[in-house]
Structure formats: C-alpha cells, structure tokens
Amino acid sequence: MTTPSLVSTGTDLLADAAADQAVPVTRVDWRPPMDGTAADLATVATDPLRRAANERALAAMLDVTATLVDVAPASEVLGLTPGEFLHAGPPITWERASGPLRGALMGGAALEGLVTDPEDAAALFASGSSVSLEPCHHRGAVGPMAGVVTPGMWMFVLEDPATGRRAHCSLNEGLGKVLRYGAYGPEVIRRLRWMGDVLGPLLRGAVRARRDAGEPVDVTGVLTQMLQMGDEAHNRNRAGTLMLLRDLGPDLVATAAAAGVPSADVAEALRFVGGNDHFFLNLAMPACKLALDAARDVDGSTMVVAMARNGTDFGIQVSGTGDEWFTGPAQLADGLFLGDYGPADANPDIGDSAITETAGIGGFAMATAPAIVRFVGGTVPDALATTRRMREITLGESRRWTVPILEFAGVPSGIDVTRVCRTGILPQINTGMAGRVAGVGQVGAGLVTPPAEIFPKALTRLAERTVLRRGAAA
Template identity: 80%
Template sequence: MTHVVSSGIDLLATAVEDQAVTVTRVDWRPPMPGTAADLATVATDPLRAAANQQALAAFLGVTARLVDVAPASEVLGLERGHFLHAGPPIGWDRASGPLRGGLMAAAAFEGLVDDPEDAAALFESGSFTLEPCHHHHAVGPMAGVVSPSMWMFVLADDTAGGRRTFCSLNEGLGKVLRYGAYDDTVLTRLRWMRDVLGPALQRAVRGTESVDVTGILTQMLQMGDEAHNRNRAGTLMLLRDLSPALVGSGVDTADLAQVFRFIGGNDHFFLNLAMPACKLALDAARDIPGSTMVVAMARNGTDFGIQVSGTGDDWFTGPAQVPEGLFLGDYGPEDANPDIGDSAITETAGIGGFAMATAPAIVRLVGGSVPDALAATRRMHEICLGENPRWSIPVLEFQGVPSGIDVTRVCRTTILPQINTGMAGRVAGTGQVGAGLVTPPAEVFPAALARLAELSRQRAATTPS
C-alpha cells in the first residue's frame, strides 16, 4: 500500500489523493531567513538538551508566595529622582508618549515638580535616572513606571535560594499612570494608594500566612481567567485570602471600606501578582549555558526585547508593533501606541495569550473568536519545550499550558509568540484606548539564535578534543 507524506502546497496532495493514494499532510515551513546555519550549530550543541531540561524544570519547580508589601525605596533601594520603567533600556529621547506620561506623573507624585509637564525638561536634561524594572528583579505593566514612594508586592519562593521579585500595586483601568495619564485624578489616586492602600495591605500580608500566588493561578486558569487581561477570579480569591487579616489589622473602618471597594471593583488587581510570580519562576531558569529558553519578553513602547537563559543579561530588540484589536469609544488604530509593558512575562511563562483557550470570554476584550483562542493555545505548544502540569486548561482535557518558549523552535517554525495586551494612547496623557493581540518583531529571535550559536562555537573551540 502506497502512503505519501506531503508538505507545502495542497494542490500536490490533492492530486495524489485523486489517484486513490493515502496522503498525510504535514504543516511545514522553511525556517526564518538566514537562520539555517545557526540552527544547525545550536542543534549540535552538546549542552542544549540537558540545559533546556534543567531550565524548564527550574521554572516549573517554583512556588511564588506573597510575603510582603513595602515601598520601593525600601525593597528596591530607589532614591529620589530614580525611576524604573517597563521593557529593555531606553532614554527619554526615544521614550514613547505613554512612557513619558507615566514618568511625568511619577515625578509630580514624588514632589519633584508641581506640574507634571514641567518634568519633561528635567528628564530631557538627564537630571533623573531611568532603568528597566527587569534589572531590579521587578516587573511593571504598561509603562511600568516605579518611583521610590510607590508600594510594591514582594514575592518569594522558599526553594529559590532567597530569590525575590517585585511589582507595583494595580491602579485600575482608564486614565491611570501606567497608560501614560498624569492629570489630578491620577495623582490623587496614587497618593491614596501610598497613604492608605499600601500600609493596609502591608498589615494584612504581615498578619497572615504567605499567600500562595502560584496556587491561585492554578485555580483561576480553571475559572475562566488567563491571568493577563482577565483576572477577575484571581482578584476575588486574593481578596478572600486577605480579608480576615485586613479586618483584624486595626485600619480605620472608613479606610478599610475604601480598600475593599477599590480591590473588589478592580478586576485587574491580581495582574500585578501574576506578573512577579511569572518572573520569579522564569528567573530560576536564567543563566544556564546552552539553554535556548526565553526567560523574558518586555516592551517599552518603542522597542520589544527578549532575554534568553543561555545568553545572560543580553537584550535582543526590535521595533514594538501596534496591537490589532478592539478600541474604546471613538479611538482607532491611529491613536494607539506600539506595544508596551512588562506584562508579556505572563506569556513568557505560558499564560496570558498562550492560555486563551482557558478564557474564551477574553475574545470580547481583545478581538478574535473562541475557535481562534483554542487554536492559539494549540499553536503555542509548537514553539515550547514542554507544558506546565500545575496550570492546566479544562477544555483541552486539562492539558498543561505551553511552557518554555524555545528560540530554535520559533526560528524553525516561524511561529511567533502571541500576546494579548491593553493599548495605551500614543499621546502622553491619553490613557487606555483599547486592547488587542500582538506578536514580537520576528528579528529578535534570529538575533538571539545567532548569539547562542556564537557561544556554542566558542565553547567548542575551548573544549579539548
């Protein structure tokens, strides 16, 4: 019996089938242009298989717990005039509108200027210090701006050698600092978060057993959240865990009512715990020679960057893309800034856009259809080293979410990671204009592959024959 395997054009397979021959179609594509030699080099690297197994196991072995809430000046050592931002390194001269707006709001919040717009000249002159959140074991959604007086979630893992990660508190939706807004309502909210919300959460967290954030992620993925743009179940579970300690914390009852109202009415509140939980797990997989596993994807509104386990702290960057999706009110594509934020750390860990099959309702926010969501999760498995048995998807027979993005698989299949994201207005001060889907610029993966191949050749040259 003749059996033909066909790849490429369907016309050829159909012609053979018309002759009563059994045909198996294979979805094959040529690798990304210019990557063939580097793919061959990395494929023969004797460290690669074991290194990737080690990296994936280290990532999967982390249990992230919320252990404290404290000001950034205390836990990150930020001083007056020192600001963190989302994405790879960038200066004021290339900063996007929403990043500039977020920095201006933070400068006014810190009392460095009376009018946020007066901060622009100080940033332009180099009077203030800018660094990526990732360089301080932190992550920030959208603009990701962190200043000394902002309160931070502190996550830790007992098995991670004392490793900790950090993220600011979530402001809610609409006109907020992380979307580049800086009017009086933004500053008033930030001051309330500094004076009331942060201290109340600190009392609650310090007055109870640590909150198992990884465990909450496990449950929320089975309750219709994908932990990037849908966090309703996660937020309510967090509030459930903290409520007894909040009530017994001694916080003024009027302030306590505000705290409950704010968290309960902010479906995205848990996002700022999901993100550092993902970073904590991915940081455990860093710095393993030979590993091709991606450990960070981040955007600053101008550049999209990735970091890879086997290449240390190097960033591989390309131009951030404008998401495609749904817009608020009268806003349209011309109003949207290119992709921004550290929240793609969720996709790097296998949730968010990688787990859309578990949250079909997300398509009403970011666009597409339910079949698209299911297909996206299946497609992401093709570029990952494995799956996460703790984070499973009921509709896919409780299959674990795809985990461990592999640079070589991305280059070989040309399938790019899918990210679902909010969209910030291009002009500073606008706020959120929509939400949608986006992928990294394709060139960042061949660049990372080239560096991996270079390191592999260097090791081979120094290894005795």
C-alpha cells in the first residue's frame, strides 16, 4: 500500500489537518503572479532572446572590478557648471521635490555661493531661471540619500581597468545633521567646506600616489573582504572603512608631508574617516553602479540595472529597456528612530544607495551582517531569511561576494523583473530615514521595498518590445 502524502500551497488549513493525521506534508510557498501580469509574463517568457540576454547581462555585471583612481571636484570629472545640481533617484522638479531633497539643494546653493542664506535658495529653485536639476545616474554617478552634487563637491572616481568605464560618488559626510539628509545649517556648510578645502585634496594625493605606483585601491576586493567581516556594504561599512584607511593612510601621510600640509590637518582627516563608519558606502555605491552599467542595453534582458529614489518617486531601470524609468511612489521605511522621532517625522524612501541591493549586497546580503538589525530593525533570523528569499527573484549569484553563514553561497545577483512579477516578492532594501521637513537631517533607519506597481510597468514595456521584434522579424 502506498503511503499517502500531500503537497500544500496557500493557507495552512488543509496541511495542518493532514499533518494532525500523521500524513507527510510538503508545504510549498507559492503565490499567484502580480495582478494583471499573466499575459505579459507569457509574452516575455517566450521571447527567444531572453535567456541568452540575461546570461549576458549577469555575466557582464559579475565580470567588472572597480578600482579607486582619483578624487576630484565634480566640475572636473563630471563637467558640472555653476547652477547645475545633481540629485538622487529618477528625474524630478523642484515643485515635486521632498523636504530632504529641497533642504539639500538649498544647502548646496549656499555652498556654491549662489545665495548667502540657504533659505533664500527656495526662490532660486522655484524660478528655475539659473539652476537645473538632473539625476546623478544620468551623469555616471550615484548619490546617497538626497544625493545632491554641486560643481565644487569632491568626488570619488572608480574605474574598471578592463574597459576604462568610470563611475563617481561624493565623499561621505557622516550621519545625523548632514546635507544628504536634508540639513543645511551652518555646521553642515562648514563641514562641506572643510571637506572641499582639506579632505578632498589630501585624499587625492593618496589615491593618485597609489594609482601612479600601479597599486590603486581595489574597491571590489575590499567589498569581498568586508562581507566576510560583518558588513553588508549599505548600512554597515565599518570593516570596509577601516580597510580603506589602512590602504590609504600611509600614502596620505607621505604625500601630505611632501606637500607641506600641516600635521593637524592630516590628523583631522584621518580622525574624520576613521570615525565615520559609513565612509566606505560612497565607494561601495559607485562600484555597484560600475558593475551594473556594464549590464545595460542588452536587448531582451529582464535584469534590473538601477533602483533609485528621490524622496517622492521610486524608479527602476531595466537592461532591455534602455534609459527609461519605471516609477511609483516612494514608500516609508519600517525601522528604528533616533531620539524622540517617530514615523510621522520620516520622509518616504530616498537615495541612490539602493544600487547596492541592485548589485546583490546591502539588504540582499543582510545574512553577512547580523548586527545590522540593531540599526535598521528586525531580527537575526529575519536577516538570514531575507538573503535566502532574494534568491527567488534573482538570475544567479556572485562568484566574489559570498555569505559565510550560508556555506559561502554567493549573494543573490541580478534582479529579474519576470521573477518579481511571477512571485510577488519585492526586493528588500535597508536604508536611512531622512526627516520629512527640510533642514532636520536623519531621523532613523529601517527596511523598505519598492512600490509593487513599478515591476508590472517594466514588464509591460518588455512585452511590447518583444512583440515589436516579432513583428519586425515576420
């Protein structure tokens, strides 16, 4: 006689009843596709280009290595001119900008000398006559939180030695009342001026010395190591920051001494970097962008190559759909708050730092950094489960970036629009929370997902392109 067994999906009522009668039960975590996606899923699933295109896009991303080759003002490396401002996320106007983005733009205008009082910058941006806004992603850059970049801000410059392709990111200010969280008080502007006058030139000397000696900082290599040391490279970068300090410190001291820089300035720079556990984030982000940009524009690929938020909208870009943004409303994070702040004080999700999750680290690699739950909320089992769950919506795994506690499995890599729509599982992002009101700064940190509707939007465009190709081939 055959022993009865049961495969159960959906609610547990039937499975529990069978289990109570000693019947072996296999529980399957199955969900129907997202509403309205069945036809588009069928169209894209039968696209003859899709499988090879995704293999190509994923391989292109995983093959990239990022080295730190320069530190220089945005006016030099991005060609920004007075009045041009970059920001995080998809395109947006001043009228729709969130509080923290407005605050960062106002502070940036004061930093550039366009206004004396940051409060006066609101009228400047409202008029739009002498200023312009553009996403960082459109200039080969990424920016954390508000992501505001002005011509005078100093940028990390990362390069893939195999192709010469580059990506850029500003220097990290630290936490709390900082420009990227929308603060623009006098202490914020003073810190930024010091970073431009002292920190940037000191870092440039050290970075160029290593580059010219044929030993540029291997950012991809540091990322590989820090994932083995309790970091996940989005909201925990402690090991990465200290390794960067180890690699650059001797050259920073030597080049500063040769240039006659006061020892007090050198000490302050080293103290600032060493005391800012988030400093390496601004290297992890462009390293991820560099990798994902290599996967762009592969016809037929359903792989996501950017996730970004401007505090109002959350947008994604997909390899097979060019530079088009698919957007929906940015969501509020669920997490832990600083001091007396609470959910009512928080702005919806903001920043380009979700590029880390897009590349498979950050929230996707939370299993490498169980201590992260003390900062963003949740539990250690939640962190492990998150990394496992993200494997259901990705095309493969990294060869370099691995998770020790999961038997050194590679981090889930290559978010697939079709898998998100088919399973209903959304990418998990861990994030800082900016205050809703301009000028407040950071109010907490937490966990967030993209708005679900952006993935069916991308799927529809992929299906349309599939149909057009079929028509052209007929």
